Amino acid sequence: MSDARTASPLTVVVAAVTALVVLVCAIAAASMLTGRPDAAATAGATVPSVPDGPAVTAVSRDDAAGRPAPGDEPTEASGTALEIAAAAVTGALGSSTCEDAAADTAALLAAISGLGEAATWIDRGVLDGAVGQPVEVFAERCGSAHASAVVGALGLPAVVSGPLAAYVANGGARSSVDAAAARDELAVGVPANLLVGESASRSVQQFMLPSGNIACAIGGDGARCEIADADFGTDPAGACMGRWGGLVTVGSGPGSPGCLEGWSALGGGTVLRYGESTRAGGFSCASSAEGVACRNDATGHGFWLRSSAFLVF
Known part of the structure; x- marks a missing residue:
């Protein structure tokens, strides 16, 4: 006669229930750790909407220094670039010896290249501060004859060459060089x-x-x-x-x-x-x-x- 015992039906039911409880607890613990509510917990729940944040446009960078990658550069000159170009004009005219018109023209041409198309200077508000006023100071220091020769050799369009001629005349009216020229012209008749x-x-x-x-x-x-x-x-x-x-x-x-x-x-x-x-x-x-x-x-x-x-x- 064998001594193996057959489990009673009650024992089998208890074991099954215990296993099910363990399984449910494991699933609940996993859900808490991952932050994901299970389907049963969220069924029929209303999820509040979250307003959209401001749009962000990504700009690609070509290195760790943060410089824009090719193709991302601004299409129009910034205020700083304009200021640099205007300072170049002032520097070119301010360093003139008032004796070499050709050299002064070449230096001024290089300086105004940073200001964009001359025909747009007036519309963009560039003419007066960046070119006109430095030219007026130049004419006062070097005389209107020299300044006219330099500005005239730039080959600028009439829309800006006319106003610049007025700046030259204004500077010449205050110029000791012009006054001396007028004086010497009159004094030629004196023995x-x-x-x-x-x-x-x-x-x-x-x-x-x-x-x-x-x-x-x-x-x-x-x-x-x-x-x-x-x-x-x-x-x-x-x-x-x-x-x-x-x-x-x-x-x-x-x-x-x-x-x-x-x-x-x-x-x-x-x-x-x-x-x-x-x-x-x-x-x-x-x-x-x-x-x-x-x-x-x-x-x-x-x-x-x-x-x-x-x-x-």
Whole structure:
């Protein structure tokens, strides 16, 4: 007779229930660890919607430094790029020696290449600050003739070359170079022997010419000469009640004619003979049969006075 025992039905049921409980517990534990609710737990539940966040556009990078990869570069110049180009224009014009127009043109062409098409400068607000104002300063420093030669050689379209010509003219109006050119052009008519400067032979401050018709005083802040017998026409301003042009002066600026209402005989009896000259206080005068010429030796401005005419420069 065998001693094996047959399990009772109750024992079998208990074992099955126990195994099922263990299985359910294992599934629940796995669900908690993975964060995923099982289908039974979520069945019939309402899941709230989550609003979309802002869209993000990815930009590819070609290296660890974060530079844009080829093809990602901006299509229009940034403010910084424009500022760099404008600074290049200012630097090119500011470094000019005012003597070589061809070199200045080449430097300016290279600088404006960073500003884009010249025909778009006005619409893009580039012309005034980036080019016009530096050109005006350039014309003031180097003179309008030099600046015009440089700007004209750029070959710019008329839409911008016209405004730039105005900037050149504005700078030239303040330019000491232009003033000197105008002065020298006028002074060409003065006999060279009357522009003496430091080569003056005397240092008297008041004198008369041998003719007795012209008397002068120099030193201090200017030179002044009067002429007793001459008629140079009518005062353009219509204000002179005496002799227009009977008085001419020069100080820190260009020489100028004035109205002589009474002969004062400035010379005080000292005669500056023809061929003699005098200098005092930075001003010089020379006497000749062709009249007298006086000049501010620092600025080059002055006048030439004679019985037939006067000239200021």
